Amino acid sequence: MNCYSLLQATNENLPPNVIRQLAKELKNLDETPPEGIKVVVNDDDFSTIFADIEGPGGTPYENGVFRMKLLLSHDFPHSPPKGYFLTKIFHPNIAPNGEICVNTLKKDWNPSLGLRHVLLVVRCLLIEPFPESALNEQAGKLLLENYEEYAKHARLYTGIHALKPKPKSKTGAISESTTALNVDQTTTNILPTGAVTLPPSLATSATAITKGTVAPSSQDPGDTTAGASAVPKKEAVAVVVKVADRKKMDARKKSLKRL
Numbered sequence: 001m002n003c004y005s006l007l008q009a010t011n012e013n014l015p016p017n018v019i020r021q022l023a024k025e026l027k028n029l030d031e032t033p034p035e036g037i038k039v040v041v042n043d044d045d046f047s048t049i050f051a052d053i054e055g056p057g058g059t060p061y062e063n064g065v066f067r068m069k070l071l072l073s074h075d076f077p078h079s080p081p082k083g084y085f086l087t088k089i090f091h092p093n094i095a096p097n098g099e100i101c102v103n104t105l106k107k108d109w110n111p112s113l114g115l116r117h118v119l120l121v122v123r124c125l126l127i128e129p130f131p132e133s134a135l136n137e138q139a140g141k142l143l144l145e146n147y148e149e150y151a152k153h154a155r156l157y158t159g160i161h162a163l164k165p166k167p168k169s170k171t172g173a174i175s176e177s178t179t180a181l182n183v184d185q186t187t188t189n190i191l192p193t194g195a196v197t198l199p200p201s202l203a204t205s206a207t208a209i210t211k212g213t214v215a216p217s218s219q220d221p222g223d224t225t226a227g228a229s230a231v232p233k234k235e236a237v238a239v240v241v242k243v244a245d246r247k248k249m250d251a252r253k254k255s256l257k258r259l
């Protein structure tokens with residue numbers, strides 16, 4: 001995030017000193033985001049701050065991402081921002097129009113509280129609602145009288161309206177090791193158990209070479225009269241690569257290079 005561009009934001013509602021303070025806060029939130037929260041900033045007008053909040057695990061909002069916004073008034077931080085959920089959600093403290101009811105944004109507001117604190121409080125609200133100060137009376141009543149029914153409604157809203165979490169890319173050690181060893185990905189089978197095997201014809205030859213029973217062929221690759229024991233070096237790879245033990249993997253690579 002470019003602080004200079006933030007300082008150039010054209011916003012008549014916020015004084016320069018507040019803009020500078022917000023720039024620092026937003027930069028900090030961008031570099032070290034709170035758990036389960038991603039802030040989205042409009043550099044041209046950051047009196048409106050958006051955030052995507054992941055539904056906490058173990059709650060009816062799990063596996064959903066909820067977008068909200070904070071509206072900063074002209075006298076911020078002396079007055080609290082107003083919070084709204086843009087994603088429909090079934091929650092006692094969130095009105096049908098998305099308005100958020102939490103004491104931090106009302107009577108308990110303190111100018112020293114930063115945006116990070118506000119966002120964390122809102123996410124905690126998804127973990128522990130307060131039906132006593134409900135803006136959604138139906139949700140508040142169900143929470144007090146029949147939690148299972150309340151959770152059923154909340155999960156339904158989550159499944160229909162909430163955004164889906166972006167899949168986190170996982171690059172396993174198997175794919176890394178096969179790349180390092182120049183194994184042909186089109187002829188390599190990757191097993192769920194974490195082992196890499198070669199096709200039977202190659203596996204037999206590779207095993208024989210690693211045991212020293214068959215010498216690698218030095219014959220011209222274009223000669224088709226070579227026997228079945230003649231195997232190019234690149235095919236003499238380990239039959240099994242164990243993912244959990246990096247040291248053994250390194251040792252296997254060294255042994256392959258000597259073949």
